[in-house]
Each structure stands twice: as structure tokens, then as C-alpha cells.
Amino acid sequence: MSMPAGWYDDGSGRQRWWDGEKWSEHVAPEQSGGSAAAQPPTGPSAPSANGYAAATTGPPSSPDRVAPVLGFxxxxxxxxxxxxxxxxxxxxxxxxxxxxxxxxxxxxxxxKNTAKWPSIVGMVLSVIGGVIGTIVTLVIVAAALVGPTGPMTPTVAPPTPSISAQPSSEPSPSSPPVGEERPSAEALGAALLADLQRTGITDYDNDPEFVACWGEFVYASELSDEALLEYVDTLTITGSEADLMKTVSTDATVSCSTP
Structure with a gap:
């Protein structure tokens, strides 16, 4: 049975520390007025180097502390x-x-024999850092997947000739009188393209169906032959039929643009 740790006589007259299993290198200093070994034993005894037991006199000196390298x-x-x-x-x-x-x-x-606080702080910070890093990463990834949000860009319709009123009904192509000097629908359509290009509108350059429809509509309108001839020659109408030309042009644009 192993004896408890304590100071014992190691057989040489000196007090040496017994750690419970073997002798250590710690030796008690000599005391003035008699040694500790001369005092009667007052505690448990342990085997010494020569088979005798001695009294326990106190704990061994604490070993030197080591820097907490692993903790840092x-x-x-x-x-x-x-x-x-x-x-x-x-x-x-x-x-x-x-x-x-x-x-x-x-x-x-x-x-053993090291400060514990760096290790404890490191353990706590590693757990908290993992939680914070997970939250931050999830937020950033979610924001990247959703993408930026903003107002929808409105769709801009192509410019059309000025429209002042909706037509009540399409006029019949045969309603107005047809004179020999009245310009053809093709000539009116060509004049329309030239008029639009003069104002910077080129959306109908590649739309012959619209141009043909517009020319037929204006050709069948109540505009006089003189007014239409003036429009073909000068791309404008002056005089009393100028307002009528605007109304007919608007009606023709609306009618021919309707699918």
C-alpha cells in the first residue's frame, strides 16, 4: 500500500519529499535548534531509504510556473x-x-503549472467567432442572391406623329371626290416619310405597311387637292386647311397603328 505524500527521512538524516510513489529531488533545509527528524512523529509514516519512517513536517516547495504558450x-x-x-x-x-x-x-x-485565462478566452472566442462568422456569411450570401432592387425602367414607346383626337370612325375611301390633280396615296406616303425624317423620326422608315395605310387614309380624307399637292411639294399645309391636316394626320396615325 502506498504511503501518502509528505516529508520523510530518506535515511541520511535529511528530510526529503515523498510524492506518494517515489522520492523527489526536494530536500528540506536544516532547522536551527534541532532537526525535524529529531521531533517525534506526529503523522503517518512512509518507508525511507533504510526502512525507517519519519514524521511529516510540511509540503514541498511549489515548482516553477511555465508560460501559457498553448493558451496564447x-x-x-x-x-x-x-x-x-x-x-x-x-x-x-x-x-x-x-x-x-x-x-x-x-x-x-x-x-499544469500554467496560467489558464488565455486558454479559456481562446475557447470562448472560438465558439463566439464561429457563430458570428456563420451569421455574417449567411447575410452576405443572401444579399448577393437577392440582388439589387430598384424601380422598374419604364418602357418607352416609339415616337409617333402628334395626335390630338381619336377618330370616331374610319372614313370611306370613296367618300370624297377624286380629282385628276389629286396626288396619289403613294406620293402622300413618301411625303409623310420625308416630313418625319425632317423632324428626326425614323421609326417608320422600315414600316411600308404603315406608310401605305397613312397615304390611303389621307388620300380619302376631306382635304382638297390643292392642300394635298402643297403638302407633297412643301411638306406642310398653310391656310384654312392647316388645322384639318393636323386632325386627318392624327386620325390616320391612330388608325394605321392599331393592330
Whole structure:
């Protein structure tokens, strides 16, 4: 049966520390006025080097403390892992570093004769850093997937000739009188294209159906032959039929633009 740890005579007259299993290198200093071995035993005895037991006189001197190297290493890894975990590109690397920080800090806690606070702080920071990094990464990824939101860009319709009123009904092509001097529908359509290009509108350059429809509509209108001839020659109508030309042109645009 092993004896409890204590100061015992090692057989040489000196008090040596027995750690419960073997003799240590710690030797008690000599005391003035008689040695501790001369005093009667007052505690449990243990086997000495020569088979005798001696009294327990006190604990051995505490060993020197070691710098908490593992604790500081774990704390540094925890800080680095937290930073990396907050960046989506390095999130996985940050998690691995945080796991390593936790393990190193845990080993540092159980290391003897070292300060424990760096290891404890490293363990706590590695856990908190993992939670913060996960939240930040999820928020950034979600924002990237949703994308920027903003007002819808309105669709701009192609410019059309000025429209002042909707037609009540399409006029019959045969209603107005047809004179020999009245310009043809093709000539009126060509004049329309030239008039639009003069104002910078080119949307109907490649739309012959609209141009033909517009020319027939104006040709069948109540405009006089003289007014239409003036429009073909000068691309404008002056006099009393100028307002009528605007109304007919608007009606023709609306009618021919309707699908």
C-alpha cells in the first residue's frame, strides 16, 4: 500500500519529499535548534531509504510556473479564425482555424503549472467567432442572391406623329371626290416619310405597311387637292386647311397603328 505524500527521512538524516510513489529531488533545509527528524512523529509514516519512517513536517516547495504558450497560441488562432469566418470566400478556412483554436486552448487548460485565462478566452472566442462568422456569411450570401432592387425602367414607346383626337370612325375611301390633280396615296406616303425624317423620326422608315395605310387614309380624307399637292411639294399645309391636316394626320396615325 502506498504511503501518502509528505516529508520523510530518506535515511541520511535529511528530510526529503515523498510524492506518494517515489522520492523527489526536494530536500528540506536544516532547522536551527534541532532537526525535524529529531521531533517525534506526529503523522503517518512512509518507508525511507533504510526502512525507517519519519514524521511529516510540511509540503514541498511549489515548482516553477511555465508560460501559457498553448493558451496564447489558441487565443491568436481564435482571433484569426473569427476574421476569416466573416469573409464568405474564406469561411471554410476560418471554421477550420476556429476548430484548431478550440482544441489548442482546451489542451492549454489542462497543462499544469500554467496560467489558464488565455486558454479559456481562446475557447470562448472560438465558439463566439464561429457563430458570428456563420451569421455574417449567411447575410452576405443572401444579399448577393437577392440582388439589387430598384424601380422598374419604364418602357418607352416609339415616337409617333402628334395626335390630338381619336377618330370616331374610319372614313370611306370613296367618300370624297377624286380629282385628276389629286396626288396619289403613294406620293402622300413618301411625303409623310420625308416630313418625319425632317423632324428626326425614323421609326417608320422600315414600316411600308404603315406608310401605305397613312397615304390611303389621307388620300380619302376631306382635304382638297390643292392642300394635298402643297403638302407633297412643301411638306406642310398653310391656310384654312392647316388645322384639318393636323386632325386627318392624327386620325390616320391612330388608325394605321392599331393592330
Amino acid at each position: 497560441v489558441g487565443l491568436g488562432l481564435a482571433v484569426l479564425g473569427t476574421v476569416l469566418a466573416c469573409i464568405p470566400v474564406t469561411f471554410v478556412v476560418g471554421v477550420v482555424v476556429l476548430i484548431a483554436a478550440f482544441v489548442v486552448s482546451l489542451v492549454g487548460v489542462f497543462t
